[in-house]
Amino acid sequence: MHEPVTSFAVHMEAIAEELLGAPNVRLSSDGDRRYGKHGSLSIDVQTGRYYDHETKTGGGVLDLISRETGRDHKSAMQWMREHGYLEQRERQASKPQQLGKEVAHYSYTDENGELLFQVVRFEPKTFRQRRRPQPDDPPDKIKHGWVYAVRGITHVPYRLPELMEAIANGHTVFVVEGEKDADNCAKQGIVATTNPGGVGKWSDHLTSFFRDADVVIIQDNDPQAKNPDPPNGDGALRWHPDGRPVLPGQDHAQEVAKALSGTAAKVRVLDLARHWPHMPPKGDVSDWIKAGGTLNALHAFADAAPDWSRTPFRSRFGGMRWEEIAVLGHSSGYSWLIEDIVPLDEITLIFGDSGSGKSFGTFDMSMAVARGLTFIGRNTEPGLVVYVAAEAGKGFSKRKLAYVIQHELQYDAAVPFYLCTKRPDFFSSDDDVNALIAEIEAIAKTYPHRLVLIVIDTLSALAPGMNENASQDVSIVRKRLVALQQRFGSAVILVHHKPKGGSTPRGHGSLTADFETTIEFEVVADRRTSKGGSIHRATVRKQREGKSGIRWEFTLPIISVGRNIWGNEETSCAAVPYDASESHERSGYQATSNERLLMHALYEALAEYGVPPPFPLPASISKVVDFNYVRMRMREKVVDADENQEAADNRFRGAFKRAGDRLRDAGIIGIQKPYWWATGKPVAGMGG
Template structure:
C-alpha cells in the first residue's frame, strides 16, 4: 500500500469522504471521535487522524487509501486526489503538471468532462439551466448520450444526467459536487410569474418535456433528478398554484405523481392528475405531442382531469385503527405465556442454578411438541449451539433426557452444534452460522422454531459485556440470525454479581422480547431431598411477568465408564411430595476454613454492621456491611492466622513469593464466598453483604436479623458503630459468586 502524502490536508476531509464512499454512518455505533459504517459497523473512520479501517478485511489506511480501495482511483499519478477535486474538495495543487499524454480526467471531443459512468465515446449533448428567483444561474443539469449495442438497449443509445454549479475557483469553472445545493423548480422565474397570473401549472418528468410544453405556450416545470425525487424544499414555490400533474405511463411515473400530490397538498390551490390517452409503455407528453397532441387538446383534457387523491405506501407498516382486526401478522407463541415465535430471548441464571438443564428441557419440549410445565408448545426443529461444555451436553445431558423419556428412537428434529460460534469479531462467522442453520432446516420435517446459544459469553469472545456498542453489535447479529432463519433465538447467559439482572450492559435486557430467570429456592428441598429450584418469567412484553414454576433435577443413570463406575446426569422434573421440606432445623454444617471466614462475617456484622439500605429488601432493622470493610476484616483474619512456616520456593524472589501468597489467599476467599453464597448463608448485592439467618450448626443465631444498629453515618446514608476503625479499600475479591460452570 502506497503511503498517503500530504496527509494533514486529506485527513481533514475524512468524515465527508467516508460519507461519499459509504453513505450515512451507523448512528448507534458511531461517536464524535469515530464514525462506523454498515449495519454491523464493519468500517470505521477516526475523525481526528483521518484513518480508515475495514474490520472484516483487517486492513486500513488514510483518506487516499480509502478512495483507492473503494472508489477504484489509484494513489499513484494523483488519480485519488483528482477524485476528491471532482467531488468538490479543495486540495492544494502542489504537484508537478501531469504529462499531456496522461490527462488526469477524461473529456469528450468538445473538451467536456466525462463522468465515470459515461463511456469514453459518450458526449455532453444538452445542458438545462436552473435559475434562482432573480434569474441568476444556480446550477445546470447536464445530459450525456452514447451509443450502445441494440441487444442491450433496442434504441441503440443510452443516457445519464449529472448536475454542476458555476465556480470560478474550480477547474473549467464548474463544481460537480451537489453537496449543499438548494433544489429549485426548473424555469423558476417564469413559474413565479405564471402562478402570480393564475395560470395552470403542468408538472412533468424531465426538462425536455418542460421545454416542449413551454414552446407551445403551456406553463410547465419539473424537478431535477427524475421520478421519485420531489423534496419538501420545492413545495414553497407552489403556494396558491393550480397544479396539473402529467405522469409518465409506468409505475415510476404514477408513484412520482402521487409523491408530488402528497407534498403539495395544503400548499397548492388545487391539484389534479391527467393521464394522457394513447401513451406507449413508459411514454410521456414528449410522445403525445409529436403524435398529434397540442395545447388546445391538453387544456381540454385537463378540464376533465380528476382531483388528485394521493395515496401513501407506509415504509413502517402503518395500520389504521379501523383495520386492526383485519388479517395480518399475528403474535404467535412458541411456548404459551413464556416464549414467542421468531423473537430473541434470554435464559438467565447463576452458575449451578440449572439453567442449561432448563434450556435442554425447553429444546426437547419444542422438538417433541409436548407441553412444557403444562403450557402448550408449538412443535418445530431445534438447533442447540453448545459453546460451553459441549461434550457434557452431547454425552450426558441429552442422553439422560433420551433415557428418562424414552425418546432415543423418535425421529426428532434436533441438531447439536459442538463447535463455538463468534458473534462479535466479524460478520463472517455469523453468515456461516446462518447458512448452517438454513441447511439443517431443509432436513427437518417441521419448520425450524428454536435456536439456542449456550452460552452468550462463549459466543462473544473478546467483547466487553458492559460496553453498549459491543453489545448492540452482537444483538444486531443475533437479530440477523432471527430474521434470516425465522426461528426464535434464545441466549443462555449469566446473572450479574447481585443476582438480580443479566450480567453486562442494560441493553441485553432491554432489547430482547422474553427473559426467563432460573434460580435455587433457599432452604427448600422436595420429599426426596433434592434442591428445589424455580424458573420465573422476568420479562414478557405481551404477557404476564413474575409467573413461574418450581422444579428439581432428577438424577439419571446413563451407563458405566471403563472402571465400572456409574455415569449419571440430570433432567428437569417436578418436585416430589407436597410442601418443600426445610433444611435441618439444627442447621447445616460449615467447617474448616469456610467456618473461619463465616465467623469473621458474624463478628464484622456485629461490630461494624449498619442498617441495610431499603432497596436491598431486607427485614426492618436488618444489618449489612459494606464489602470494602468486610474485605479488611477478612484480610486481618488471614494475617493473624496465616501460615508462618511457609517459605519461598527455590529461586523464588520475595516479590514473587508475596504475590503467590496473595493470589492463593484471593482464590481461597473466592471459593469460600461461592460456597457460603450457594448454601444460602450470606446474601450480597450493590456493594453490601448480609447474613440470611440460615441456621449453622455450632454457630449462634445470625446477628443482624432485625436488631437496632448503632448510630453513625456511613456511605449511602446507612448508620454504623461509632468506634469502627477506618479501613483501606483493599484489592481483594468479594463479589457475588463467580462463574463455575453448570453441572457437567
C-alpha cells in the first residue's frame, strides 16, 4: 500500500471489473463491490481500496493490479497507461478547477519563520496548498502570485517556531486536527500544532520534529463515518475490517499517537467529550474554547489522561499462550459480572412464563450492578448499565419509583443506569443494531463508569416478524446480538418467554444451545408466603463453567407509587429476597397439586378482585371474591392456548369442581354462591 488513498480511486471500479470480471451482484452494494462465491474480496469504490477477507490483505489500485498481474508498482503504472487509465486521469487533471471564495490561509514556515507554503481554505469548503513561484516555474502555473502545487516542498508541523521553543523548554505541546484549532489555542496561550492535509495525512517526516517532546493529541468528537448517500453510495455506516466503527477524528488521533510513540518522550490522547458531556458531534477544541475552555483546564485534563500505549495484539479466536492459561488465582475461564451467575463478555438468556418475575428480577440484578452492591451475597462488577426496555418502556417509570421506595433512595440519586424505551428491530436489517451501538457509544462517553451490562427485554419485542421456531431466523437475531456484545465486551442479558407448562425457552432449540448461560424464572407452585403471596424462583439452568443449579427466591410486594390524573392509586412491584427459613411455614391440610393450584388462583383473585363480605356473610371474613375470577385464574394455570380448547375445557371443569368440593369439605375455603373466600385454615407447604 504505497500509493496515496485517493490517487487512482476513480478508476478502481473499472479496473476491478477488467481484472476480476463482474462482481457478485447479490452480495454487493452501491459503495462496496464483492467478488467470489462468498464475497470475500471487497472493493470500496469510494476510497479505491480492496480487502481480501480470506488472506487478510488489501491495498489500493496499484496493489490490486500487482496482485492480479504479478507486476511491481512501476509496471502496474505502465499497465494503467497501456489500458488508457493514466491518459484519462491526465486529461481530467488538465481541466481548469474552479475554486470558491478564499476565506482563510495558514502559513507554514521553517524554524526561522521563513515561508515554505500555505494551506488555503475556500468556500464552498475545500482546501488547497500553494507556494511562492520559483524561477523555473512555467508562467501558466502561476495564478495571482502563487503556484497551487507543493511537490518537493518540505512539510513541517504548523506554527513550527513556537513548537520548537516549547519543546526545548520542556513544555507540553498539543496536536490538534486543523490550523484553525491551532490558532484558537494560541490565542489562549496554548502551544498547539497540526499537520498539513488534515485527517490521515500525518507523515513520518513530521514525527522527527517531536523528539523528546511531551505531546497531548486532542481528538475531534466525530460520529461514525458513512458511505456517500444515494445515488453515489448506499449511505451505510463504515467499519474497519476488524469490526471497529470508522471514527475519523478518533482514528486520526490514534494514528498520530502511534507515529509519535518511540520518538516523543511522552504521548497522551485527550478525549474532551469525557470532560465536556455536552460536546456536540463533530465538536473540536475550538468549540470547547468557545464554550469557555481555558489553558488551566486543558492542562488539568491532560494531566489526568493516561500515557498512550500501542494496542496489544488481540486474537480474534481467544488465543492464549501456555503461560497465560489458568494463571494462579485466576483459573476461571470467565470474568464475572455477578459472581458464578452472569459472566462478562458473554450473552446470558433469562426466560420464564409471563408473571414469573423475570423482568422485575432482571431489573433488580441490573440495579445491584449499577449501584455496586452484592447480589444474593455474591460479588458484582460495578459499572454502567444500559437497559433496553423493548417491551414495557412506557411503564418503566413506575418500576423505578417502586425500587426507589423499597430501597429508600433519593429519586434523583445519580446511578449509572441508562434506559432506552423504544424498541430496536434486530431482525429486519443491520440498521437498528448499528444505530443502537452508536447511541451506546455516545452515552457511555458521558459516564465515568465502564459499560459492563446491556439488557434487552424482551426477545420477541426485539425481533418483530421473526419465526422463533426457525433456526435461520433465530441465527439472524443472534448474530446481531453477538455484534452488540463484541463491540463493547460487556455482559448482555436477553430476556425471553417460556411456553406455558414448558421447561425450556420458547422457540427453536438453538436459543438454549447457543448461549453460555441460561437462567429460568418461575413461580414456586407448591408454596406461598405466610400472607398468601407468590414466591418467585430463579435457577441457573445452564452454565458452561459448571455453576448450574444456583437458585434464589424472591417476592414481588405491591408498592404504591402515587396517583394518576384521576386520583386513583398507581402501583408497581419491587423484588425482595425471600428466605424460606424465616417464613415459619406450618403443617396442615395435605392438598393435591390441583388443590394447591386452586388455592393459588383463589389468593390471586382475592388480591385483585376481592371485596368486603356483603350481608349476610359474617364481617369476620376479610375478603370474598366471585368464584368466576377464581375459575379464570386457575384456567390460566392449567390450560395452554395451543391445545384443543374444547377438550381442555372438559378436562378443566371436572378438575376445578373436584378440587373446590374437597377444599370446601375440609374447611380450607368457604363458599356461598357466588362468593368464595379462604378460611385461614393451614395448608401444608403454603404457609397458612
